[in-house]
Amino acid sequence: MTTVDQLTSQEAIALEDKHGAHNYHPLPVVLKRGEGVYVWDVEDKKYYDFLSAYSAVNQGHCHPAIVGAMTKQAEVLTLTSRAFHNDVLGRYEKYATEYFGFDKLLPMNTGAEAVETAIKIARKWAYEEKGVPEQDAQIIVCENNFHGRTTTIISFSNDEDARKNFGPYTPGFIKIPYDDTEALEKALKENDNIAGFLVEPIQGEAGVYTPSDDFIKKSQAICKAHNVLFIADEIQTGIARTGALLAVCGNCTCEGHCEQQETYTRPDILILGKALSGGAYPVSAVLADDPVMNVIKPGQHGSTFGGNPVAGAVAMAALDVVKDEKLAQNARVLGELFRKKLNEYIEGSSIVNLVRGRGLLNAIVINDSEDSSTAWDICMALKENGLLAKPTHGNIIRFAPPLVMNEAQLLDCVAIIIKTLKAFEK
Numbered sequence: 464m465t466t467v468d469q470l471t472s473q474e475a476i477a478l479e480d481k482h483g484a485h486n487y488h489p490l491p492v493v494l495k496r497g498e499g500v501y502v503w504d505v506e507d508k509k510y511y512d513f514l515s516a517y518s519a520v521n522q523g524h525c526h527p528a529i530v531g532a533m534t535k536q537a538e539v540l541t542l543t544s545r546a547f548h549n550d551v552l553g554r555y556e557k558y559a560t561e562y563f564g565f566d567k568l569l570p571m572n573t574g575a576e577a578v579e580t581a582i583k584i585a586r587k588w589a590y591e592e593k594g595v596p597e598q599d600a601q602i603i604v605c606e607n608n609f610h611g612r613t614t615t616i617i618s619f620s621n622d623e624d625a626r627k628n629f630g631p632y633t634p635g636f637i638k639i640p641y642d643d644t645e646a647l648e649k650a651l652k653e654n655d656n657i658a659g660f661l662v663e664p665i666q667g668e669a670g671v672y673t674p675s676d677d678f679i680k681k682s683q684a685i686c687k688a689h690n691v692l693f694i695a696d697e698i699q700t701g702i703a704r705t706g707a708l709l710a711v712c713g714n715c716t717c718e719g720h721c722e723q724q725e726t727y728t729r730p731d732i733l734i735l736g737k738a739l740s741g742g743a744y745p746v747s748a749v750l751a752d753d754p755v756m757n758v759i760k761p762g763q764h765g766s767t768f769g770g771n772p773v774a775g776a777v778a779m780a781a782l783d784v785v786k787d788e789k790l791a792q793n794a795r796v797l798g799e800l801f802r803k804k805l806n807e808y809i810e811g812s813s814i815v816n817l818v819r820g821r822g823l824l825n826a827i828v829i830n831d832s833e834d835s836s837t838a839w840d841i842c843m844a845l846k847e848n849g850l851l852a853k854p855t856h857g858n859i860i861r862f863a864p865p866l867v868m869n870e871a872q873l874l875d876c877v878a879i880i881i882k883t884l885k886a887f888e889k
């Protein structure tokens with residue numbers, strides 16, 4: 464059955480429903496193929512993908528260079544564990560540390576693992592380098608954060624679904640409002656045991672909350688003044704999504720990494736995942752300079768799959784694509800066009816209040832209560848019209864297409880979105 468017969472959408476959904484845990488509520492569409500900005504369902508209907516697997520597929524579906532690197536490596540050597548060396552890991556670590564401008568990289572697989580790794584490094588650094596009394600290290604996080612799904616990470620979430628009945632919770636986190644440098648300054652003044660400030664440069668899951676222009680830069684300066692690590696979770700915002708290589712690059716228009724730019728804010732710890740593999744394979748990483756990374760010694764942290772040769776080969780290919788195809792520049796230009804077109808529409812709209820975002824990470828806020836089904840209904844109608852997007856937090860719809868989109872395709876998508884919204888106007 465798995466190889467011979469093509470399932471209908473209904474059959475595939477019924478199988479998941481019966482045999483799979485119900486930890487997601489997907490749109491009722493069953494995809495079987497993807498190429499570039501497009502995906503096809505099992506009935507061969509073609510869609511624009513406007514989610515990109517939460518920004519993992521920045522390089523587009525099944526990019527031939529990434530798939531090529533993956534299959535080539537998979538035929539030779541897939542996994543050694545870190546008990547032995549492999550001949551890809553060192554090359555990948557050199558490539559990625561030069562690409563992003565850090566001394567060292569620690570390889571993991573999923574985003575949540577990389578966040579956990581950053582938390583562990585920050586705590587250890589606080590005890591061994593900053594002199595925080597043992598067991599007292601605190602990490603400052605922001606309200607409405609999303610950093611993953613592990614027990615520790617959900618401990619400092621304020622999403623009730625993510626948190627409720629999963630306690631007891633991990634202590635050691637202080638929550639402050641997002642985009643509030645005064646609150647950060649106050650928290651740091653009140654407590655000498657702060658190890659780090661963990662922050663998303665734009666809050667993606669929360670609904671693409673885009674902070675004030677100087678929030679990141681100011682936060683980093685405050686952290687520096689208090690000898691606190693500035694930890695950027697760029698799992699969703701990084702790797703060209705927001706129109707620069709990283710969101711901490713601000714409005715820098717260079718295609719790669721440069722520390723000369725005035726807008727660049729250098730994190731002490733950079734967390735990457737998702738598009739680090741172009742969606743081909745789970746690859747995540749934590750990057751830091753020696754004084755921070757060297758607190759981790761043999762045996763103190765690890766992962767069976769972390770740093771495997773397939774992951775290294777895939778990540779190098781995925782990062783090559785970002786540079787070669789100038790994806791940051793494309794995201795910047797198309798993102799501006801997207802917001803301009805939608806803003807023109809919103810002026811006369813009763814159903815959409817706002818479009819916000821940077822580069823090709825955008826969201827619209829629907830004029831209805833958070834528990835209404837309007838955003839979901841709009842996404843269902845978008846699906847009928849050939850575009851896949853998903854509501855996040857009730858009345859917000861995120862729009863994040865693959866960054867390999869061209870202008871004609873984007874304008875086509877804008878037309879689909881506006882046509883769909885028009886049907887919901889009162």
Ligand SMILES: *Cc1c(COP(=O)(O)O)cnc(C)c1O
Pocket residue numbers: 517573574575576578609610611612663667668696697698699700736737
């Ligand atoms: C997706 C995401 C994570 C978690 O990544 P997983 O691979 O799902 O574990 C963490 N932080 C941010 C900002 C994310 O968008």
